[in-house]
Amino acid sequence: xxxxxxxxxxxxxxxxxxxxxxxxxxxxxxxxxxxxxxxxxxxxxxxxxxxxxxxxxxxxxxxxxxxxxxxxxxxxxxxxxxxxxxxxxxxxxxxxxxxxxxxxxxxxxxxxxxxxxxxxxxxxxxxxxxxxxxxxxxxxxxxxxxxxxxxxxxxxxxxxxxxxxxxxxxxxxxxxxxxxxxxxxxxxxxxxxxxxxxxxxxxxxxxxxxxxxxxxxxxxxxxxxxxxxxxxxxxxxxxxxxxxxxxxxxxxxxxxxxxxxxxxxxxxxxxxx
Numbered sequence: 001x002x003x004x005x006x007x008x009x010x011x012x013x014x015x016x017x018x019x020x021x022x023x024x025x026x027x028x029x030x031x032x033x034x035x036x037x038x039x040x041x042x043x044x045x046x047x048x049x050x051x052x053x054x055x056x057x058x059x060x061x062x063x064x065x066x067x068x069x070x071x072x073x074x075x076x077x078x079x080x081x082x083x084x085x086x087x088x089x090x091x092x093x094x095x096x097x098x099x100x101x102x103x104x105x106x107x108x109x110x111x112x113x114x115x116x117x118x119x120x121x122x123x124x125x126x127x128x129x130x131x132x133x134x135x136x137x138x139x140x141x142x143x144x145x146x147x148x149x150x151x152x153x154x155x156x157x158x159x160x161x162x163x164x165x166x167x168x169x170x171x172x173x174x175x176x177x178x179x180x181x182x183x184x185x186x187x188x189x190x191x192x193x194x195x196x197x198x199x200x201x202x203x204x205x206x207x208x209x210x211x212x213x214x215x216x217x218x219x220x221x222x223x224x225x226x227x228x229x230x231x232x233x234x235x236x237x238x239x240x241x242x243x244x245x246x247x248x249x250x251x252x253x254x255x256x257x258x259x260x261x262x263x264x265x266x267x268x269x270x271x272x273x
Contacts, residue, residue: 003129004101004177008212023229028055028238030073032082038253050268053101069239088126095127108136130154172209202231225270
């Protein structure tokens with residue numbers, strides 16, 4: 001069983017009789033911000049603080065659907081020379097140190113340029129458990145999704161608030177591991193409140209798929225996490241965490257690691273519903 005599938009299965013089995021508990025926190029970090037060595041240090045720290053799966057943002061010059069915080073983070077990593085081969089090497093070094101599920105968030109342009117078969121093989125060898133490819137349309141995803149599945153990896157696809165339920169079913173059927181549900185339309189970024197209609201949307205998707213549902217876009221504090229996991233299987237936190245990394249870059253790696261550990265621990269407190 002793929003590590004992501006195993007994590008969600010174990011979480012589901014650990015839920016109490018009233019359905020509480022057994023949910024996941026999924027933080028996002030841009031690989032190479034502020035540098036690869038710090039990213040290597042962040043993964044075990046986030047696991048210790050309560051994360052179960054981590055999204056690893058693969059820097060790209062024209063990120064899809066990412067707001068100014070993550071876009072700036074990616075540009076910072078690229079301007080400091082981060083390369084895909086180095087990212088794979090970094091993941092391979094840290095893989096033995098963590099049980100975290102590791103999912104690469106990246107543009108399909110990177111996969112296409114690298115070559116699908118070579119990319120999947122090298123990503124698996126490095127220790128990635130799967131991918132999120134936000135700019136790959138469901139109509140164009142079948143071949144790549146099949147290759148990913150054959151390699152024993154997962155590929156989660158995005159469902160937006162404006163996606164009609166029939167299309168959402170199609171996206172869910174093409175996904176594996178979990179379904180990534182956007183809490184709101186637009187680009188990533190911190191928000192004050194979670195959308196009131198989120199629960200109803202998740203309930204409708206439960207009728208369409210048995211896959212775990214992870215919710216992202218705008219989650220920025222423990223209360224948001226608590227709200228999301230009262231309905232979903234996982235809460236994804238990106239911009240709020242990446243912003244803190246940016247705020248501490250100039251203070252050195254130790255300061256970044258300490259800030260991320262503190263914030264991840266705070267977010268994880270919201271898993272208690």
